[in-house]
Structures are given as structure tokens and as C-alpha cells.
Amino acid sequence: MDMSTLKESLPEDYDRLKALKAFEETKAGVKGIVDSGIQKVPRIFIRPPDELVQELNYQQSNLQVPVIDLSGIGADDQRKKIISEVKNASKEWGFFQVTNHGIPLNVLDGMLDGIRKFHEQDAEVKKEFNSRDRMQKVKFGSNVDLYRSRAANWRDSLTISLMTSDRIEPDELPEICRDSTMEYSNRVKILGKTLFELLSEALGLSPDHLNNMECSKVHQFSCHYYPACPEPQLTLGTSKHSDPGFLTVLLQSQISGLQVLYQDNWVNIEPIPGGLVVNIGDLLQLVSNGRFISSKHRVIANSIGPRISVAYFFSGPIGEAKTYGPIKELISEENPTKYRDLLLSEYMGRFMKTGLDDENWGINYYKL
Numbered sequence: 001m002d003m004s005t006l007k008e009s010l011p012e013d014y015d016r017l018k019a020l021k022a023f024e025e026t027k028a029g030v031k032g033i034v035d036s037g038i039q040k041v042p043r044i045f046i047r048p049p050d051e052l053v054q055e056l057n058y059q060q061s062n063l064q065v066p067v068i069d070l071s072g073i074g075a076d077d078q079r080k081k082i083i084s085e086v087k088n089a090s091k092e093w094g095f096f097q098v099t100n101h102g103i104p105l106n107v108l109d110g111m112l113d114g115i116r117k118f119h120e121q122d123a124e125v126k127k128e129f130n131s132r133d134r135m136q137k138v139k140f141g142s143n144v145d146l147y148r149s150r151a152a153n154w155r156d157s158l159t160i161s162l163m164t165s166d167r168i169e170p171d172e173l174p175e176i177c178r179d180s181t182m183e184y185s186n187r188v189k190i191l192g193k194t195l196f197e198l199l200s201e202a203l204g205l206s207p208d209h210l211n212n213m214e215c216s217k218v219h220q221f222s223c224h225y226y227p228a229c230p231e232p233q234l235t236l237g238t239s240k241h242s243d244p245g246f247l248t249v250l251l252q253s254q255i256s257g258l259q260v261l262y263q264d265n266w267v268n269i270e271p272i273p274g275g276l277v278v279n280i281g282d283l284l285q286l287v288s289n290g291r292f293i294s295s296k297h298r299v300i301a302n303s304i305g306p307r308i309s310v311a312y313f314f315s316g317p318i319g320e321a322k323t324y325g326p327i328k329e330l331i332s333e334e335n336p337t338k339y340r341d342l343l344l345s346e347y348m349g350r351f352m353k354t355g356l357d358d359e360n361w362g363i364n365y366y367k368l
């Protein structure tokens, strides 16, 4: 490991590729940099000047994404109200928070705690999970798009991918967060099915419509660790992006940082105890023919930390030759088709080749 290469970020001798490789080779992620005692953000993480300047155009906003209480989901009149709230939030924001969603607080806290412990354990143990192999189910790393993005993000991630098989055996998971992760993933899968039922009804379809389309079939989760940052204004925890799948359920610790772009303003999504953040992904925007929106969001860096989050992504069976397009029932003379069909495997392949912050990528490519 060669930390001196990281420190060497003077303009005249800056070789970005070399610095990225040096960072990658440490296999210790951003936490490794922080632990080494660095007081300045290394150059590979510094956002390009045009982006930093653009920041001045944004307004601060005191708005809040809708919070939807899911208790009473089984009672007819309550359910109607919940569906209408889900519908409005998905159209207007593409984001909402849910409370009383059925996952007990101790399971949420246990998950966050397990992930914090994973990232804070001995670096040598974490290294064993370090890999860029797409087929590997459990991986630890920093910045999946390290060589493709304009600036690296101030975060590390443990990624658990259930893309190739629909279940994970406990012994495939890191021991330190094994039980908590199994417990949480079993629960969030069930919540996901429920959310797709609500979303189907919010689109005026039968409750099982989206689940039958296999929108909740494939799961991946990214367990992020955002260390405290010495110069938070220069970098980002997560670059501005939208999520490529159908739906994301996000568990976040009680430190703010997540923001959604709403009518050209960045709106903070403040953690609420026991709450979960839900957001519409690009594929749901496409199949809903644009009725639901997949909003851009990001995580700002923070001088306090760590912030922990677990993003649980629901997508379709990406390995199969499956196509998705706007749902026929949602198309009419007044609502003509807005998108062409896409082949899921091709779409995901394109996603993997771009940086998270690539403005040219996304569902607009499939717009008619």
C-alpha cells in the first residue's frame, strides 16, 4: 500500500489514472485514507470545477418528501388512502418515506450495526472480500465506477448481489454481519412485494400486476459506509444519479446527507427513526410510461460520520432475454407510448459501462 502516491496530488504532477490505481491497490477504501490521518481530500475525490460552480445555482429548500404511514394497510378505507398517497408521491417526487412498514426497529438497527461493524473491522479481513468480479455475490470495495466517473465518491460499500441466484446462503456472508443481514433481507423482500402491490394499485392495475411482471424478482443490496470527511464541500458521498432498477428501499442511519433533486432544488431526506426511504427507479418510470418518476438524488459528504446506509434494489431477471416496455393498460389515445421496449440484459450491460455521474446515461435513451 502506498499512501504517499495519494498525497502527491500537486497539479503539475497529477496523473489521475496512477492515483486511482494506487487507491484501488490499498484495498482499504476511503476508510483506509481517513484512518491514515489525511487532513485533505485527495484529488481523485475532488469534484470537477464546473460541478462545484454549478452548486451555487441550487437553492436550499425546507420541503420534505412525503411520509406515508403504512399501518392499516389491510383495512379497506385506510388502504385507499395509502394508495392515493403512494400515487401522489410517486408522480410528484419519485421518493417517499414509509413508517409502520412491519420491519421491527431492532432489525433495522441490527442491520445498520452489522454493516458498521463490517466496515470498521480489521482491514485485512475486509480485503478478502475485495473484488471487481461481476459474478461474485459478496464484495467489498470503494467506488464501483472508479475508472469511469469524473470524481470518486467518499464512500465504501459492501455489495450483496442476488442477481444470479435468488437466495444467499448464510455462510456466503461476512460473519460479522451475517445474522443481521439475513434477517433484514428476508423482511425487506416481503416489504418490497407489498410496495409493488401498492404501486400497481396506484397505477390503476390489479395488485399483483408489477410482481407478476417480475419487477421484484432480482435483488441486490449495497451497504454503504460514508466516513467523516475533512473537506466535505469538495467532494460527494454519492454523485447525483437515478437508480436503474424498478424500486429501491433505503435504510439510513440517523445522520443526514441524502438529497433528492426536486424542481431544481436539493431537498434533504432527513432520517426518521424507524423509517425507510422508498424511491422509484428508471425501469418503473419506463413501464409506468412516465406516470411515476425516477428522481435524481445524491449524498453530500459530511464532517461528521460515519453515515451508514443500505440500499436494497429490486430489478427484473437481468440474465434472461426479457424485454420491458410501457404497460399496455396505461396506453391510450390521450396517453401515447413514451418509451420503446428495452432488453433488460442489454440495458444493465450499458449501465455497468458508465459512471454513476454520467448525465447521458439513463432512461431518456429509450424515449420516443
Ligand code: OGA
Pocket: 222, 224, 238, 243, 250, 252, 258, 297, 298, 299, 309, 310, 311
Ligand atoms: C444508492 C443511493 C443513497 C444513500 O445506493 O443508489 O442512492 O443514502 N444511496 O446511500
Ligand code: NI
Pocket: 241, 242, 243, 297, 311
Ligand atoms: Ni441511488
